[in-house]
Amino acid sequence: MSVYEEGVDTTSRAVLLEVFGGPEVLSVRDVPVPQPGPGQMRVRVTAAGLNPMDWFMTSDADTAARFGLTLPSGFGTDYAGVVDQVGDGVTGFAPGDRVFGGVLSRAVADHVVVDAVGTIAPGGNAHRTPDGVDDRTASTLAIAGSTAAAALAVVDPGEGDTLLVGAAGGGVGVFAVQLARLAGARVIGTGSATSADALRDLGAEPVTYGDGLADRVRAAAPAGVTAAIDLYGTETVHAARELGVPDERITTIAAQVDGITAANGANAAPGAIEEIAGLVAAGRLRVPIAASYPVEQIRAAVELQAARHVHGKVVIDLQS
Structure with a gap:
């Protein structure tokens, strides 16, 4: 394994649910920093984009079970950040690479572990963030x-x-x-x-x-x-x-x-999300960011997003 940052944190923040329900059950907790296994990599998350599916999946136990979620559960799926550690056998990504992607109900956290080659569920995935696309925007794409x-x-x-x-x-x-x-x-x-x-x-x-x-x-x-x-x-x-x-x-x-x-x-065609990221980088497609919140205000952010009246995307900032 290789580490991008000189200091190695032992704990980081993550939004967790101890019970399924609405925004009121979301809490920011200190958790051990996850470690990547073979074929996986760890991303230091800078921004997480919210989607209706995030709060829908965790709204009650029956719905959560349909998506394979159990308690305690994380929250959020879209993320963007920087690779800071890679596991054995990972090729194509290296510490320091800017990436974005999806990781089912685990994205609103300082660190996420994702499969280097995978899908959003269950192991998560990653795509290179093109130059010219900022992390807030990248976190809304997947x-x-x-x-x-x-x-x-x-x-x-x-x-x-x-x-x-x-x-x-x-x-x-x-x-x-x-x-x-x-x-x-x-x-x-x-x-x-x-x-x-x-x-x-x-x-x-x-x-x-x-x-x-x-x-x-x-x-x-x-x-x-x-x-x-x-x-x-x-x-x-x-x-x-x-x-x-x-x-x-x-x-x-x-x-x-x-x-x-x-x-x-x-079921999107292979390469579709890379094509969209390229259009954003080229200035041919823009993503309106309706609001951004620090992770400590996760409940307010989800309440706004769940009201379904925002024009664009709501983003959680995890790094200053």
Whole structure:
């Protein structure tokens, strides 16, 4: 093994849950610094991006069990930081490398151990952070970027398409909208009235969600909608069907609907997340950071994120 830092810490901070529940059960604790085994590496985390799945997975024991989580549990999945130790057999990464990735319900911690070659669950994964991408931004990419890429792969928008994106201003939406626009599609995005300017900044034409959605979309796109992505529930699915979009060009990420193919970030094409990171580095895709909090304010950060009204991503800062 090799160590990047001259001093070797014996304890570090991690957000832990002793019981499953809401933000009120989250606590910052001192824990032993984890040690990487063969094929693993340790990352000193600088930032952790929050996702709806983080608090959903840990909200109750039955849901946690579906994801293989047991108590005590960590919290958060997206991270970015610097490799500070590598285990035997690791190639392709070295101490000092900047990385980002996902590690299921363990990311909000000073240190995480991840598989050098792996998946978000169970062992975690890592990707090189491109030059020009700061750690806060990198910490938002893994879950939302992969999920957006998987959803777009289902409906395959391109030139001549008009894509309806439900919950377009959320964490996945900011990626989906921009990637669809880069593919040449026109994008109509649903959101609250207060999100209209944020959606326009991303390249979407805003419409408000709620009763009468199909009529508002029809007025915005009289020539019709050709594909749809529902990033929240089923409202956009029903509107798309009412507008004549065929089921094979509709997808969801947070609900199961008969006849509709659901998208899962775990099924994103190989290289998709590296492509997204490259677009960020090139200035062709931007990630709005709605708010950042020190780790000591994890409860407030999760409360904000769980309210589902932020326009962009919420990030936890773990290093000054």
